[in-house]
Amino acid sequence: MHTIKKLNKISPVIYDYLPKENYNVSSHLEDDSDAFIVRSASCHEMDFAENTVAIARAGAGTNNIPIDKCTEKGIVVFNTPGANANGVKELVIGAMISASRNLPEAYDWAKTLKGQEGVPALVEKGKGQFVGGEVKGKTLGVIGLGAIGIMVANAASAIGMNVIGYDPFLSVDRAWSISMYTHKAEKLDELLEKSDFITLHIPQNEKTKGFLSTPEFSKMKDGVIVLNFARGGLVKTTSLFDAMESGKVKKYVTDFPDDDMLCHPNILAIPHLGASTPESEENCAVMAAKQLRDFFETGTIVNSVNMPECIVPPSDAVRVTIIHRNLPNMVGQITNTVAKYGLNIADMANKSRGDIAYTVLNLDHDITDEALSEIRAIDGIVKVRVI
Ligand SMILES: NC(=O)C1=CN([C@@H]2O[C@H](COP(=O)(O)OP(=O)(O)OC[C@H]3O[C@@H](n4cnc5c(N)ncnc54)[C@H](O)[C@@H]3O)[C@@H](O)[C@H]2O)C=CC1
Numbered sequence: 197m198h199t200i201k202k203l204n205k206i207s208p209v210i211y212d213y214l215p216k217e218n219y220n221v222s223s224h225l226e227d228d229s230d231a232f233i234v235r236s237a238s239c240h241e242m243d244f245a246e247n248t249v250a251i252a253r254a255g256a257g258t259n260n261i262p263i264d265k266c267t268e269k270g271i272v273v274f275n276t277p278g279a280n281a282n283g284v285k286e287l288v289i290g291a292m293i294s295a296s297r298n299l300p301e302a303y304d305w306a307k308t309l310k311g312q313e314g315v316p317a318l319v320e321k322g323k324g325q326f327v328g329g330e331v332k333g334k335t336l337g338v339i340g341l342g343a344i345g346i347m348v349a350n351a352a353s354a355i356g357m358n359v360i361g362y363d364p365f366l367s368v369d370r371a372w373s374i375s376m377y378t379h380k381a382e383k384l385d386e387l388l389e390k391s392d393f394i395t396l397h398i399p400q401n402e403k404t405k406g407f408l409s410t411p412e413f414s415k416m417k418d419g420v421i422v423l424n425f426a427r428g429g430l431v432k433t434t435s436l437f438d439a440m441e442s443g444k445v446k447k448y449v450t451d452f453p454d455d456d457m458l459c460h461p462n463i464l465a466i467p468h469l470g471a472s473t474p475e476s477e478e479n480c481a482v483m484a485a486k487q488l489r490d491f492f493e494t495g496t497i498v499n500s501v502n503m504p505e506c507i508v509p510p511s512d513a514v515r516v517t518i519i520h521r522n523l524p525n526m527v528g529q530i531t532n533t534v535a536k537y538g539l540n541i542a543d544m545a546n547k548s549r550g551d552i553a554y555t556v557l558n559l560d561h562d563i564t565d566e567a568l569s570e571i572r573a574i575d576g577i578v579k580v581r582v583i
């Protein structure tokens with residue numbers, strides 16, 4: 197029985213993939229669970245137990261997980277790339293049009309007419325104050341052309357916008373899905389200088405914190421609308437407020453408001469709803485649950501943000517999975533130890549990613565605790581598991 201602690205509310209569809217006979221999945225488990233499934237809850241303060249082998253992030257961003265600490269401890273961190281991208285895309289397009297057409301202000305004003313006589317006439321008389329531009333023919337700058345950025349770029353092209361994309365790390369696979377109408381900016385400045393709307397779709401990490409700050413705002417067009425459905429820390433708040441004060445930024449639309457941003461007349465504060473659709477929640481939950489199940493049952497690793505991809509088919513053999521440092525002669529030491537105990541390796545896989553590597557052995561016979569202890573004692577071995 198594997199224990200999986202839920203750190204957030206997760207779509208119950210996970211139970212279809214993690215059946216009760218083999219998995220105890222609950223939010224009431226202790227912190228020494230074999231794995232965790234999480235959305236936005238912070239794991240940074242957690243001390244992981246020796247038996248914890250995986251964390252599945254049912255979503256894209258992993259800035260709530262201490263990735264380096266997990267790698268050190270041999271904990272595989274998964275995410276669910278693209279599973280909620282459509283949910284975010286739809287909200288970005290909706291919020292962009294909402295901001296351009298002054299819809300939030302208009303809704304609020306319409307409510308003030310409640311109970312007054314002649315509402316239809318009052319509506320016609322007052323509506324002029326909410327006139328807002330169409331997006332067709334305007335330029336949208338998309339920063340980060342990953343799962344979400346590409347969908348936003350393509351949807352914006354489809355409604356007649358000119359789209360400029362910026363992503364120096366764009367993968368070849370992703371590039372195939374970008375509409376031919378998206379102009380690729382070589383330099384961020386080009387996007388900043390030409391865009392009427394700018395939308396952020398990059399991960400938040402040490403390199404991207406404060407990605408938009410005073411130098412970037414100063415290069416933007418006057419009256420630009422900036423959208424942030426990626427993470428709050430990507431935008432330096434003091435620089436943003438200066439840019440709003442000067443009129444450089446007309447509106448800021450954010451899924452990650454902090455206290456200063458609530459009730460600000462030119463900030464559309466959304467309570468992190470980008471992926472809050474039944475469809476996205478279900479897609480993420482299914483993907484996360486499948487990845488955990490495959491990892492527990494076969495040792496397969498796909499969509500990990502800290503470990504190499506390794507797809508190993510199910511097998512009746514005794515399987516030993518080993519996470520270890522990516523150093524010379526690690527595999528040699530492992531196989532010598534196995535041979536010392538008279539065990540034959542029927543099949544094996546070995547993959548690496550940076551400083552870390554993963555070896556999967558299929559053995560013809562059961563492995564003893566003594567042999568496992570000797571493998572664990574090899575310098576550079578991080579985590580050993582028998583399936
Ligand atoms: N508001 C919400 O509910 C949601 C927010 N997100 C946020 O959106 C982010 C992006 O999500 P996805 O598109 O699914 O991720 P993704 O990994 O598919 O795409 C991220 C893209 O950003 C690019 N990138 C990284 N650093 C960059 C830089 N310095 N300059 C330009 N491009 C850079 C990468 O090359 C990649 O193409 C997530 O990391 C997460 O923080 C994701 C899902 C839901």
Ligand SMILES: O=C(O)CCC(=O)C(=O)O
Nearest residue numbers: 235236255256257471472
């Ligand atoms: O689970 C959620 O609602 C958060 C989604 C998100 O921010 C992400 O996937 O990065």
